[in-house]
Every structure is written in structure tokens, then in C-alpha cells.
Amino acid sequence: MGHLNSKAQLGQTYKSKIQVExxxxxxxxxxQVEVSxxxxxxxxxxxxxxxxxxxxxxxxxxxxxxxxxxxxxLGTVSKSGTGKNLDAGGVLTGxxxxxxxxxxxxxxxxxxxxxxxxxxxxxLPDQTTLTNFKNSDQFYQVTFDKNDKNQVAPQPKITQKQNxxxxxxxxxxxxxxxFELKPKMRVLFNLQVVSDAVNxxxxxxxxxxxxVYKKNGGESDLYTAxxxxx
Numbered sequence: 001m002g003h004l005n006s007k008a009q010l011g012q013t014y015k016s017k018i019q020v021e022x023x024x025x026x027x028x029x030x031x032q033v034e035v036s037x038x039x040x041x042x043x044x045x046x047x048x049x050x051x052x053x054x055x056x057x058x059x060x061x062x063x064x065x066x067x068x069x070x071x072x073x074l075g076t077v078s079k080s081g082t083g084k085n086l087d088a089g090g091v092l093t094g095x096x097x098x099x100x101x102x103x104x105x106x107x108x109x110x111x112x113x114x115x116x117x118x119x120x121x122x123x124l125p126d127q128t129t130l131t132n133f134k135n136s137d138q139f140y141q142v143t144f145d146k147n148d149k150n151q152v153a154p155q156p157k158i159t160q161k162q163n164x165x166x167x168x169x170x171x172x173x174x175x176x177x178x179f180e181l182k183p184k185m186r187v188l189f190n191l192q193v194v195s196d197a198v199n200x201x202x203x204x205x206x207x208x209x210x211x212v213y214k215k216n217g218g219e220s221d222l223y224t225a226x227x228x229x230x
Contacts, residue, residue, distance in 0.1 A: 038113035042074040046186055063197045066131060068188050069122065070140075075112035075183035077145050115181040120156075120172040122189050123163060127197040130170065133190045140172060145184035154179050 015032040047068040061067060124130070130139040142153035154177040161169045172187070181187075 038111050039075065041112050041115055041181065041183065043071055043115070043181075044074065046070045046072040047188065061193045063193050063195045066190060066192045068190055069125075070186055070188035071120065072186040073115075073181050073183055077147060077183050112183050117174045117177060117179060118181050118187075119175065120187050122170045122172075124168045124170065124191065126167070127194050128191045129194055131190055131192040139190050141186075141188045141190075143186045143188065145182070148182075 013032055013034050015030065017028060017030050019026065019028045021027075047070055132139050133141055144151040154174065156172040156174045156177070156179075159171045159173070161171060163169050170189070
């Protein structure tokens with residue numbers, strides 16, 4: 001039998017019968033197939049500075065440098081079979097001829113689901129700001145699987161918020177647009193280190209007042225009032 005280039009519907013059960021005959025025996029087998037739930041689409045962070053253990057130096061940025069942060073979806077994209085196939089309702093009596101009447105089939109694999117109308121949040125790192133991508137008037141990009149040519153993502157609603165720590169949070173909201181995240185896609189943000197950036201410094205807070213004091217011939221250090229009395 002040939003494939004009928006259609007997909008089984010979720011929640012349906014399909015039954016079929018196979019009959020095998022030889023010169024002195026006939027064997028009939030009944031089987032049924034239930035459609036599996038799609039796999040949850042994996043999402044992970046993408047881009048940004050990296051830190052290493054061992055001899056490798058961590059990624060560092062200077063004032064004015066640009067870099068990309070975002071997310072990417074994993075999984076695999078479902079494709080129709082490209083191998084030789086029988087004509088629908090046909091019987092193979094020799095080598096497959098891969099004619100124009102052959103119908104494409106689908107492998108028996110569970111597909112990945114999608115994330116419908118996503119809302120993406122980005123908390124800007126300290127001392128950075130958003131900047132447009134090169135040759136673009138937008139600070140974000142949506143990329144698709146290389147086989148999905150000429151795809152364009154609809155415009156999301158863009159808002160800016162502040163979290164409990166006072167950091168800026170950018171929100172890209174695709175609610176109501178019909179947009180879906182599928183396997184092998186990325187949502188990217190272009191960031192730039194501000195021109196007056198300084199090295200990160202944790203000032204900290206002590207329970208007591210500390211004083212800078214330099215002993216004769218020594219290095220400056222911090223001391224409490226009681227230490228300075230001794």
C-alpha cells in the first residue's frame with residue numbers, strides 16, 4: 001500500500017489489518033495505533049558572555065561593545081519522506097521507480113509541539129542598553145529554521161518595565177498575533193555596553209563604620225574604631 005500524505009489526528013485511534021499468505025498458511029494480524037502527544041518544545045538561553053574553568057579566559061566586554069542575548073528552541077523539524085515510495089494503492093513488483101505518482105510519507109516519529117503566542121522577557125544586565133541590529137531599525141530579531149525560507153515574524157507589543165531589583169525588563173508580547181515558536185528558532189536582542197561603564201564593584205555593607213588607615217611603611221587597609229584604638 002502507498003502512503004496517503006496526511007497526518008493522524010491527536011486523540012484518534014486508528015485500526016488496520018495485515019494478512020500474510022504462503023502456500024499452506026494464512027496469517028491475519030489486527031493492530032491499532034494511538035496518536036502520541038507532541039513533545040514539549042525545549043527552550044534554552046542563547047548568546048552572552050561565557051565563563052570558563054582552567055586556562056581559558058572569560059569573555060569580557062569594553063565600553064561601546066555590542067553582544068547578543070536571547071533564547072533558542074531545540075527539537076527537530078518534521079519533514080516528509082524523500083525516499084522511494086509506492087503509488088497509493090499500488091503493489092511493488094520490482095525496484096521502486098520513484099515516479100511522479102509516488103506519494104511522500106511521514107516517518108513514525110513524534111513531533112515537537114509549539115509555543116503559541118509567546119511572551120518573552122529580557123532583564124537587561126547592568127551597564128548595558130539596547131541598540132538596533134546592523135542594517136535594521138529594531139533591537140530584536142526572530143530567526144527561523146534554515147528550511148523555513150521567507151518567514152517573517154509579526155510585530156509584537158513592546159513594553160518596558162522595572163523589576164523588584166530596579167533593573168530594566170523588556171517585554172515582547174505576541175498575544176493575539178497567531179505567532180508560534182517552533183523548533184530551530186531564535187529570539188535575539190542586541191545589547192551595547194554603555195560608554196561610561198566601570199568594572200563591576202560590590203560595595204557591600206558592614207555592621208560597623210570602617211576607616212582607611214595606613215600604617216608606617218604598610219599598605220592602606222580598613223579598620224574599625226576599636227582596632228584603631230589598639
